[in-house]
Amino acid sequence: MTTNRRIVIGTRGSRLALWQAEWVKAELQRLHPALTIDLNIIKTTGDKILDVPLAQIGGKGLFVKEIEEAMLRYEADIAVHSMKDVPTEFPDGLHLAVICRREDPHDAFIAPMKDGKPTVASFRDLPEGACVGTSSLRRACQLRSIRPDLKIAQLRGNLDSRFRKLDEGKFDAIILAVAGVKRLGMENRITEVLPADVSLPAIGQGAVGIESRIDDPEINALIAPLDHPATSLCVRAERSLLKRLEGGCQVPIAAHAEWTNGTLRLDGLVGSVSGDSIIRESATGSDAAPEALGIALANILLQRGAKRILDEVYSKGMN
Numbered sequence: 001m002t003t004n005r006r007i008v009i010g011t012r013g014s015r016l017a018l019w020q021a022e023w024v025k026a027e028l029q030r031l032h033p034a035l036t037i038d039l040n041i042i043k044t045t046g047d048k049i050l051d052v053p054l055a056q057i058g059g060k061g062l063f064v065k066e067i068e069e070a071m072l073r074y075e076a077d078i079a080v081h082s083m084k085d086v087p088t089e090f091p092d093g094l095h096l097a098v099i100c101r102r103e104d105p106h107d108a109f110i111a112p113m114k115d116g117k118p119t120v121a122s123f124r125d126l127p128e129g130a131c132v133g134t135s136s137l138r139r140a141c142q143l144r145s146i147r148p149d150l151k152i153a154q155l156r157g158n159l160d161s162r163f164r165k166l167d168e169g170k171f172d173a174i175i176l177a178v179a180g181v182k183r184l185g186m187e188n189r190i191t192e193v194l195p196a197d198v199s200l201p202a203i204g205q206g207a208v209g210i211e212s213r214i215d216d217p218e219i220n221a222l223i224a225p226l227d228h229p230a231t232s233l234c235v236r237a238e239r240s241l242l243k244r245l246e247g248g249c250q251v252p253i254a255a256h257a258e259w260t261n262g263t264l265r266l267d268g269l270v271g272s273v274s275g276d277s278i279i280r281e282s283a284t285g286s287d288a289a290p291e292a293l294g295i296a297l298a299n300i301l302l303q304r305g306a307k308r309i310l311d312e313v314y315s316k317g318m319n
Helices: 015-031 059-063 065-072 137-146 159-167 178-183 217-226 229-245 290-315
Strands: 006-011 036-041 078-082 094-099 107-110 131-133 151-153 173-177 192-194 208-213 253-260 263-271 278-286
Touching: 006 015, 006 065, 015 036, 015 078, 015 159, 015 178, 015 208, 015 217, 065 078, 065 094, 065 208, 094 217, 094 229, 107 178, 131 159, 137 151, 137 253, 137 263, 137 278, 159 173, 173 178, 208 217, 229 253, 229 263, 229 290, 253 290, 263 290, 278 290
Parallel strands: 006 036, 006 078, 131 151, 131 173
Antiparallel strands: 078 208, 094 208, 107 173, 107 192, 253 263, 263 278
């Protein structure tokens, strides 16, 4: 295989997306010093529409569709994505080739700063009726179930703009992914890392995926060393659960897997948008069949009441 070739990475233009693309670029150049690697920065529909909740305009595919179209036009060879933004189905000719080592998958509670210290010490210390910013139905559902008094307000935009809105006093706190905050060097702003029993993470959260063309064996071989087997097992189990549930972006769905000594443990959750009803279960299985574990847990959730929640949402024409 020759490695003195040029490859193009398709990416969104946000600071976090560029960090991820540059990280992949650096890793590939470390492995293959003769490679020439360029970035093709693509504005997706999700980047253009910032004043409407994602659940109302199509959800996950909004952040990848235009990049995938560029790959199919051979304007990019690979695409670098946040795994939590990647749909479970891919266009013909494309596949998820690599899942890189995961950063902390949890959610971060972030309070405003005053005199160098957060104004509240933790999520549970928020005053009654406080306004919390998040764009995620998954987060909102779980937080409402613990603190129904809170006002949950829509928060869209890149990380910089979200922090700016917090610091301008528009919110009493915001919830972001720990991974993104850490990758942009803003870890000092995290007030509290929310445990999974407070906010079960999004499917794939904290992991970076690389999408490529199936019929490009040279590219697939070049990027293969970036795959992290343990992360891949966990994320594949999580995504299998989502696929079995046929979950649209209008329903709060969460899942997080952990791998220990050959055993996968998967926690999953389906909730009502209001937070009044949450179905949460866990299952364990062999690392030889992560997708089977995801399907099995999804079936348990459906039997325990998730089907009723899903049916109610979709019967209202929200999907």
